[in-house]
Amino acid sequence: MKNSLKKIYHYLFDYDIDKLSIYDQYHSEILSSLEFALLHRAYVLLRYQDGTSEIGQVIKHISAGRFALRTTNQKLIKVIDLDNIFRVDLA
Numbered sequence: 001m002k003n004s005l006k007k008i009y010h011y012l013f014d015y016d017i018d019k020l021s022i023y024d025q026y027h028s029e030i031l032s033s034l035e036f037a038l039l040h041r042a043y044v045l046l047r048y049q050d051g052t053s054e055i056g057q058v059i060k061h062i063s064a065g066r067f068a069l070r071t072t073n074q075k076l077i078k079v080i081d082l083d084n085i086f087r088v089d090l091a
């Protein structure tokens with residue numbers, strides 16, 4: 001699982017390990033990134049406060065601080081809360 005997530009991350013985001021950001025984002029930055037991803041159907045990498053990460057597409061803005069996310073396997077739709085997100089990176 002970890003290896004496949006790393007391959008997907010490399011494929012979508014093409015990052016340099018030495019330049020990975022460990023800094024969080026302000027809520028306004030997270031919100032604008034999620035809105036951009038919703039508008040353009042872009043893939044996002046979400047990193048949560050607990051250290052987990054997830055790749056998917058934002059498909060709906062549910063309320064002021066909640067979005068619906070379709071995971072990469074297209075079978076699972078999750079409701080994500082803005083307060084639980086540490087960082088958002090766009091593909």
